Amino acid sequence: xxxxxxxxxxxxxxxxxxxxxxxxxxxxxxxxxxxxxxxxxxxxxxxxxxxxxxxxxxxxxxxxxxxxxxxxxxxxxxxxxxxxxxxxxxxxxxxxxxxxxxxxxxxxxxxxxxxxxxxxxxxxxxxxxxxxxxxxxxxxxxxxxxxxxxxxxxxxxxxxxxxxxxxxxxxxxxxxxxxxxxxxxxxxxxxxxxxxxxxxxxxxxxxxxxxxxxxxxx
Amino acid sequence: xxxxxxxxxxxxxxxxxxxxxxxxxxxxxxxxxxxxxxxxxxxxxxxxxxxxxxxxxxxxxxxxxxxxxxxxxxxxxxxxxxxxxxxxxxxxxxxxxxxxxxxxxxxxxxxxxxxxxxxxxxxxxxxxxxxxxxxxxxxxxxxxxxxxxxxxxxxxxxxxxxxxxxxxxxxxxxxxxxxxxxxxxxxxxxxxxxxxxxxxxxxxxxxxxxxxxxxxxxxxxxxxxxxxxxxxxxxxxxxxxxxxxxxxxxxxx
Numbered sequence: 328x329x330x331x332x333x334x335x336x337x338x339x340x341x342x343x344x345x346x347x348x349x350x351x352x353x354x355x356x357x358x359x360x361x362x363x364x365x366x367x368x369x370x371x372x373x374x375x376x377x378x379x380x381x382x383x384x385x386x387x388x389x390x391x392x393x394x395x396x397x398x399x400x401x402x403x404x405x406x407x408x409x410x411x412x413x414x415x416x417x418x419x420x421x422x423x424x425x426x427x428x429x430x431x432x433x434x435x436x437x438x439x440x441x442x443x444x445x446x447x448x449x450x451x452x453x454x455x456x457x458x459x460x461x462x463x464x465x466x467x468x469x470x471x472x473x474x475x476x477x478x479x480x481x482x483x484x485x486x487x488x489x490x491x492x493x494x495x496x497x498x499x500x501x502x503x504x505x506x507x508x509x510x511x512x513x514x515x516x517x518x519x520x521x522x523x524x525x526x527x528x529x530x531x532x533x534x535x536x537x538x539x540x541x542x543x544x545x
Numbered sequence: 546x547x548x549x550x551x552x553x554x555x556x557x558x559x560x561x562x563x564x565x566x567x568x569x570x571x572x573x574x575x576x577x578x579x580x581x582x583x584x585x586x587x588x589x590x591x592x593x594x595x596x597x598x599x600x601x602x603x604x605x606x607x608x609x610x611x612x613x614x615x616x617x618x619x620x621x622x623x624x625x626x627x628x629x630x631x632x633x634x635x636x637x638x639x640x641x642x643x644x645x646x647x648x649x650x651x652x653x654x655x656x657x658x659x660x661x662x663x664x665x666x667x668x669x670x671x672x673x674x675x676x677x678x679x680x681x682x683x684x685x686x687x688x689x690x691x692x693x694x695x696x697x698x699x700x701x702x703x704x705x706x707x708x709x710x711x712x713x714x715x716x717x718x719x720x721x722x723x724x725x726x727x728x729x730x731x732x733x734x735x736x737x738x739x740x741x742x743x744x745x746x747x748x749x750x751x752x753x754x755x756x757x758x759x760x761x762x763x764x765x766x767x768x769x770x771x772x773x774x775x776x777x778x779x780x781x782x783x784x785x786x787x788x789x790x791x792x793x794x795x796x797x798x
Contacts, residue, residue: 456625544690
């Protein structure tokens, strides 16, 4: 028997619903991972050991372990200590932290690359350290590393399929459900692949738009 | 107005590791005075300037600004607060402009006064337009720094510092990175400030400009003040061999 894509016809709703959950997971995790990653980068560069060390520990922990395990730990593990998260929330937390630690490293490199005269100029006007970082250094750092962060976002979108293991009905799990109904894995996995690809194209365009914005001032 | 100095520096020492770059500097600057700091590279003049707003901390000695001890010995947090307050009153202009490249000219000027609650956004915009006009750049308000020439960048940087309405301005070799034909437009703005009796300390290699605009010239070498006085006296009749040698080198070079 060959491929028969007409089988998809009854399941558009399932796939679209799955895509919507995937977009939700991805957008929430991208935003959170950028915020957390930026804070981690700033704290890691901070002179204060009291914030630098815990952040370095978290980075080390999340870089050294697999995302799949992190998902299990956050969803199934935390229940044991009384923290009962729903699957979507657990998925967002795991994805955000997992990618935040990589973002943090990238952003840290971006911050270090900003000319130190920028910091001095901001401080000479009377801005505090935090204000100088927020208004001058971090925006420039983020523009500098936008392409690298864009790659992380695309990876995040794809890795979000792992969240299917804790039962979030995102795109991959939706395809699996349709397959267990129809026993047509090839068609549905291909359809899911096409949807992931299209979503990534959209994300890529968004990253390019940010890069164009920063090109204005170069 | 009293005649108390607005800036007073007493027995200032500064070392970078084992190298002592300031070896006991004393200096008074009266309100409205324009002081030019000259001397060979490595003499410590830029470092001295940067200690006044504590971009550079000091090893020992005292700096007073407007009656307050700048380098007070305080716990980190209080020291930061104290300096943030003081720095709002001390404008600084840098050799390499250090404009914020992700902000337009006018945003560079309005950022600090708005962020620090000095002015509302509307007030700051009006003030910034007036300042850009003053430095001759009203037509460049919405340009990003990358689209400006060096001289234009430096004039925006001066406007940015003036937007905080400082009591004194520090200029750190502000024309050294400029193409020769762009130096004049920046010097003109500084002369105008001098006429308005802004207190200014100007670190410069341009002795002609120093003698034009300053009413007090300080010659530094090897971390000490070798000689100081009114420009006429210092340039025409230097007393010390070191000063004579330096002036000869510069004017013949």
